[in-house]
Amino acid sequence: NVKSSVVSVDGPAAAGKTTTSLAVAEIFDMKYLESGRAYRVLAYEALRSGVDPTDPKKMVALCSKISRGDRVSELLGLNRYTAGELRSLAVGRTVSKVAGIAELRRRVTNSVHIWAAGNRRSIVEGRDIGTVVFPTAVPKFYLTASAETRARRRLAQEGSGSLKEVFEDVVRRDRADTTRSASPLVPASDAIIIDTTELSIEQVVDRMAEACGASGLA
Numbered sequence: 001n002v003k004s005s006v007v008s009v010d011g012p013a014a015a016g017k018t019t020t021s022l023a024v025a026e027i028f029d030m031k032y033l034e035s036g037r038a039y040r041v042l043a044y045e046a047l048r049s050g051v052d053p054t055d056p057k058k059m060v061a062l063c064s065k066i067s068r069g070d071r072v073s074e075l076l077g078l079n080r081y082t083a084g085e086l087r088s089l090a091v092g093r094t095v096s097k098v099a100g101i102a103e104l105r106r107r108v109t110n111s112v113h114i115w116a117a118g119n120r121r122s123i124v125e126g127r128d129i130g131t132v133v134f135p136t137a138v139p140k141f142y143l144t145a146s147a148e149t150r151a152r153r154r155l156a157q158e159g160s161g162s163l164k165e166v167f168e169d170v171v172r173r174d175r176a177d178t179t180r181s182a183s184p185l186v187p188a189s190d191a192i193i194i195d196t197t198e199l200s201i202e203q204v205v206d207r208m209a210e211a212c213g214a215s216g217l218a
C-alpha cells in the first residue's frame, strides 16, 4: 500500500496554473491533473443535451450518466474531450454555475481522490485543491495575477474572442468562484501565494520547484 503525496495549485483563471504545474510535474516526476476539466465536462454535456446547468437534480442525474457510478476517467475528462469542446466561450460562461452545485463538487472530489490514490505523487490544479480536496497537500500553491494581465494571457493563448469578452469571462468566473457557498476559491492558510503579474513562467516555476525541494521532494 503505497502512500501517495499531493502538491496543490489553486488560483483564479489564467493565473498560470496549468503551464507551471506541468513544468513542476516534469521536474519532480509527478502525475498531473487539471481538476477544472471535470466541471468543464459537466458544463459541456449540459449544453449539449439541453440540461439546465443551474438545476442540481438534473445536473446530478447527468453526472451519474457521465461517470456511470464509478468511471472516474470519464468525469475527469481524461479521454474523449478535445480542448475545443471544453474551452469554448459557451462552456466558460456555464462552468461556474455548474461548479456551484455542492453535490457535483462532492462527486468530482471523490473522483480526484480515486485518481490520486493510484499515483505515488501527483500535482493537482484547480480552485479548492489545497482547501477542500487535499487539505494535507504539501506544498500548496496559490497563483494569482491582475485580472487585466490574466485576460491578456488568455486571449494570447486562445486567440478567440475580443479582449473585452475574455476579460468579462475571467472577471465573471472569478466573482462566481470566490463568492459561491460550496468550496469558494480562497488561498489555504498554509498556501504559498505567488503573484505572477510581473513574473515570467520560468521565474514562477523556479519558485515552485524551490518550495517543493524544501518540502523534501526530489
Ligand code: CDP
Pocket (backbone or CB within 6 Å): 012, 013, 014, 015, 017, 035, 036, 037, 039, 040, 095, 096, 097, 099, 125, 126, 127, 128, 129, 173, 177
Ligand atoms: O483554466 P482556468 O483556470 O481558466 O479554468 P479551469 O481550471 O478549467 O476551471 C474552470 C472552472 O471550473 C472554474 O472557473 C471553476 O468554476 C471550476 N473549478 C472549480 O470550481 N474547482 C476546481 N477545483 C477546478 C475548477
Ligand code: CDP
Pocket (backbone or CB within 6 Å): 011, 012, 013, 014, 015, 016, 017, 018, 019, 020, 153, 154, 156, 157, 196, 199, 200, 201, 204
Ligand atoms: O491554468 P491557468 O488558467 O491558471 O493558466 P495557464 O493556462 O497555465 O496560463 C495562461 C497563459 O498565460 C498561458 O498561455 C501561459 O503561457 C501564460 N503565462 C503564464 O502562465 N505565466 C506567466 N508568468 C506569463 C504568461
